[in-house]
Amino acid sequence: MHRLSDFRGSPVVLAFHGAQWDPARAEHIETYNRLIASLGGVAGTRLLQIGGTGPWRDLSFTDASLSLPVLAADLAIAERYGVGNDPAVFVIDSTGVVRWSQVGPISLANPTDVARAISVVAAPFVDARDEVEAPNEEPSTGWTRRDFVATALAAAFALALRPVEAHAERAAALAPPTHTARLVTLMVNGRELSLSLEPRVTLLDALREYAGLTGSKKGCDHGQCGSCTVHIDGRRELSCLTFAVMQEGRRITTIEGLATGDQLHPMQQAFITNDGFQCGYCTSGQVMSAVAVLDEPWGPTDDDVREAMSGNICRCGAYPGIVAAVQEVRRAQATNGGGNRQ
């Protein structure tokens, strides 16, 4: 058993969770390892273990390894950080300052997104070797690599803290009775997202505001412009005119899921090659629509493309380039005899 003060001088993550949550679940370790891999081994950190029982955990970090001591079950700590029944994660840097916190379910989609998001908000971090060379210097001018890794791991930890489907009933039981929010599990770009949503949240808002997937755009929000187009079970649909809760069990693909790694989908490349956009706001919807159009039984002419794509409005008037892009991909498919989707 340790005390929080034992970790002064090293970044610490405090993770609070409900009594039902099992911190030793193997999938959490997998989440951390994926995150660490995605960070490219910045600090050479390796996850060793998660274990023990109790209402909260702390994780502490060293450059070479990660250990997970169990703190004494001190409810005063939860009180001090204002934590109730919700899961919560706090990152405390080497000097004892809270650098990042998350209370309640969060919606960052995966460790890579988490790392990317945090790298945006983080100041350039201080090389850990500088700390070694100047141990008396106050490190609060920037984040250390260890702070950074700790924060990224904490975000992943917060992700893992979200109740999964099996815990939906318990989560619902904890929610105030007048609240209609429920746990909604969406399959987006091949990944399962569990989000706490009221039924009135549209799929578009769930993607943008809860899952951090802002590629799908909100133009008119009334099904008139097409900028929110996504694929549901392979068909193009308008994410602004369906409730997220209605899409459980269906396969959703957004613009973020179209490319294969760094290799663009042929339609994305064709929009670039053919100048199929100017400001770009409608483009993700145009591309998603165009990809699906080639799976619909339209004819091959430019007029067919214009009719098929009439649900996607382009305020910049990039229509000639859009038609050219769709036709280029259509011709390439006809030549290759290949499928539309990768």
Add this chain to the structure above:
Amino acid sequence: MIDFEYVRATDLASAVRAGAAASTRFVAGGTNLIDLMKLDVERPSHVVDINDLARRDPSLAAITELPGGGLRVGGLARMRDVAWDARVRERYPVVSQSLLLAASGQLRNMATIGGNVLQRTRCPYFRDTAMPCNKREPGSGCSAIHGINRTEAILGTSEQCIATYPGDLAVALVALGATVHVHSPSGQERTLPFASLHVAPGTHPDRETTLRPGELITAIDLPALSAARRSLYLKVRDRASYAFALASAAVAVEMDGRTIRNARVGLGGVATKPWRSQEAERLLAGKPATEATFHAAADAALAAARPHRDNAFKVTLAKRTLVRALTEVTA
């Protein structure tokens, strides 16, 4: 949008029971309902999702052969699937065309046949909660009659409401004489002629159909009708695609040489409900397929038209639309 309770129905019996409760709406495609909920025009306290019914009973979303040559279209079939169905395209071109000329590709992938025919009859003032509207708030008055009424109806209007029924498919279905299958909360199935599904506004513009609370359209039967093979849907809009009709015509004819043996005529974009003109049909039956015949039929179809300040053009436009549709379908 106000919050609501969401229920995912798994079987027909529980769906219609839940749907019969006050302030409850079914949702399938959601494209009309959710749009109106965002505007606070529709404010249901409960929404019953019926999409899963088709998982239990795939016939609810299927297109199946009827004895005698008709087709049964499940209420949960999507507009896209009916529009491109080879049997529909061959035997009911007017149905396929009315669907493909409606909405957008994305909306057709979402919207169901049952929901499409039940889309709200609406006008810009119905969508604007700052304005009086007898349909939205009975007794509050009609903003359109003396307001901007270019897109409003000229047939079937009343002193209370002149909103246009905006759909296309229903115009084809009323012309063909389709049959609607309805599942009731009592557990009973009932059928009604498509022409009996919608009602003109009269003194109750808030009431648009004859369906009772909780009743659900499970299927629509396309009749075995020889004229249906020679049919088309012509739609005139402000822009070339993805717009409501200013005027449209659904026509089907059975020909004997150059003589029209019998004809079906539906009009869209001009009426408060899916409009069938039996006056025009009577004037076409047994007549030669000439321009004079078509003009006489069009005059008869629009004889009862009552235009308002901005939409008198629709009288001429609807006549010309019908004449052109008849010219093309008999060519």
